[in-house]
Amino acid sequence: MGAAVVDVWIWCGLGLLVTSRVRQTLSPSSTHNQDPGDSSAPVRSGTGGARSDQSWKALLMDNGGLNSVPSTEENGTPEFVEKVNNLALDEASDVTEAAKKKKKRSKSKKKKELLEQTDPPSLPIVELFLSGEFPEGEIQQYKDDNLWRTTSEEKRELERLEKPLYNSVRRAAEVHRQVRKYIKGILKPGMLMIDLCETLESTVRKLISENGLEAGIAFPTGCSLNWVAAHWTPNSGDKTVLQYDDVMKLDFGTHVDGHIVDCAFTVAFNPMFDPLLEASREATNTGIKESGIDVRLCDVGAAIQEVMESYEVDINGKVFQVKSIRNLNGHSIGPYQIHAGKSVPIVKGGEQTKMEEGEFFAIETFASTGKGFVREDLECSHYMKNFEVGHMPLRLPRAKQLLATINKNFSTLAFCRRYLDRLGETKYLMALKNLCDAGIVQPYPPLCDIKGSYVSQFEHTILLRPTCKEVISRGSMMKALEFFVQSTPILLLDSLHSVLNAI
Numbered sequence: 001m002g003a004a005v006v007d008v009w010i011w012c013g014l015g016l017l018v019t020s021r022v023r024q025t026l027s028p029s030s031t032h033n034q035d036p037g038d039s040s041a042p043v044r045s046g047t048g049g050a051r052s053d054q055s056w057k058a059l060l061m062d063n064g065g066l067n068s069v070p071s072t073e074e075n076g077t078p079e080f081v082e083k084v085n086n087l088a089l090d091e092a093s094d095v096t097e098a099a100k101k102k103k104k105r106s107k108s109k110k111k112k113e114l115l116e117q118t119d120p121p122s123l124p125i126v127e128l129f130l131s132g133e134f135p136e137g138e139i140q141q142y143k144d145d146n147l148w149r150t151t152s153e154e155k156r157e158l159e160r161l162e163k164p165l166y167n168s169v170r171r172a173a174e175v176h177r178q179v180r181k182y183i184k185g186i187l188k189p190g191m192l193m194i195d196l197c198e199t200l201e202s203t204v205r206k207l208i209s210e211n212g213l214e215a216g217i218a219f220p221t222g223c224s225l226n227w228v229a230a231h232w233t234p235n236s237g238d239k240t241v242l243q244y245d246d247v248m249k250l251d252f253g254t255h256v257d258g259h260i261v262d263c264a265f266t267v268a269f270n271p272m273f274d275p276l277l278e279a280s281r282e283a284t285n286t287g288i289k290e291s292g293i294d295v296r297l298c299d300v301g302a303a304i305q306e307v308m309e310s311y312e313v314d315i316n317g318k319v320f321q322v323k324s325i326r327n328l329n330g331h332s333i334g335p336y337q338i339h340a341g342k343s344v345p346i347v348k349g350g351e352q353t354k355m356e357e358g359e360f361f362a363i364e365t366f367a368s369t370g371k372g373f374v375r376e377d378l379e380c381s382h383y384m385k386n387f388e389v390g391h392m393p394l395r396l397p398r399a400k401q402l403l404a405t406i407n408k409n410f411s412t413l414a415f416c417r418r419y420l421d422r423l424g425e426t427k428y429l430m431a432l433k434n435l436c437d438a439g440i441v442q443p444y445p446p447l448c449d450i451k452g453s454y455v456s457q458f459e460h461t462i463l464l465r466p467t468c469k470e471v472i473s474r475g476s477m478m479k480a481l482e483f484f485v486q487s488t489p490i491l492l493l494d495s496l497h498s499v500l501n502a503i
Contacts, residue, residue: 218253370453
């Protein structure tokens with residue numbers, strides 16, 4: 001933009017110079033100032049001071065490089081001057097337009113490279129948001145007794161103080177959104193479950209710029225099938241294949257500086273399962289809507305159950321009443337702690353404990369066609385170091401070595417056996433069992449309803465900010481682009497506008 005403006009001034013200045021010299025030459029008084037002995041003085045004719053055609057051409061060639069100039073005998077002095085003015089301004093205008101288009105194309109191309117994620121995603125999120133500010137999630141206003149918070153200056157100031165924390169968790173949320181969008185696009189029957197998990201986890205590591213305990217995967221990718229409700233991921237060598245009639249819960253987490261985003265959705269290729277998926281989706285939305293500061297957890301659970309059990313599903317000609325799984329809950333989230341102490345029930349009659357300002361919650365619901373109750377079953381893959389455990393003596397050197405690996409790479413974040421394999425650990429099962437027996441590491445086996453039943457799950461992470469409720473994990477790509485426009489330097493806005501209009 002700046003270079004184009006400079007071009008305009010240069011060409012306009014050149015036009016004014018040409019006009020000034022022509023007028024000076026044509027003026028009768030101009031010859032009075034010439035030295036009589038100067039051979040370059042204009043030769044006056046009976047018409048009142050016009051130059052010869054050769055002199056005019058020489059003058060204009062020097063000032064503008066014009067190739068042909070009409071003689072004054074044909075056009076007269078006033079018309080000639082007007083044509084010179086018009087010619088200079090037209091040429092300046094053409095050059096300006098060309099410069100503007102070139103600059104706009106260049107900036108637009110550069111901006112598109114900054115805006116567009118690759119396919120498959122590979123660019124770190126920090127490279128897409130040059131300002132270092134990441135888009136907020138879906139905002140829901142408080143209601144009733146908390147309505148005053150929306151306009152409270154004191155609460156707004158509290159939010160400004162927490163801006164670095166909010167930005168960290170929003171970065172993790174943006175990674176989650178982009179990864180799950182990509183995964184939804186490539187899911188299809190016939191995929192090996194282990195390939196699906198490794199593709200997802202590899203994409204997360206790239207986008208979040210994995211860096212030890214500062215940023216990375218928050219817990220193993222859960223891809224529980226059918227009657228398995230949660231905590232199943234394939235161990236190394238597993239050959240399970242995703243089928244057309246499977247109901248898969250895809251549950252994965254991201255974190256930045258220990259601030260965890262926990263979000264899950266269900267995939268079913270067969271449309272007969274749509275009511276089952278709709279039941280848990282709407283129940284989760286209800287739980288999010290009912291959550292808020294000073295809201296009792298039991299009231300959230302009652303609202304969730306009412307919505308969940310209003311659905312039924314026809315599976316191969318048999319109608320099932322959808323049930324909430326009564327011993328599975330949502331939960332509060334803390335730094336490096338996926339379950340921070342509070343449970344959000346999905347049936348009535350839960351805790352009387354209240355939600356508090358500044359807390360993070362994972363609102364998740366499970367809809368089942370079975371008994372609505374899960375038990376531990378199948379081979380264990382998920383593990384997590386006990387958050388409360390202090391130093392404990394270990395007798396086995398191999399257990400001490402494995403614990404050092406866990407502390408360095410996961411701390412109190414959940415992990416699975418595939419993650420240990422990736423770090424180069426071998427023959428660790430006995431040492432891992434020793435850590436579990438000592439209470440240092442807690443195993444989390446798969447949680448299953450009755451065999452032959454189907455379970456669906458939806459989950460989002462919410463933040464109870466002082467002025468509003470933010471659904472951290474929910475958002476849209478367009479919203480992210482709009483936020484990017486707001487945080488972009490002014491010189492890039494023109495090209496961004498054209499990109500957004502194209503979308």
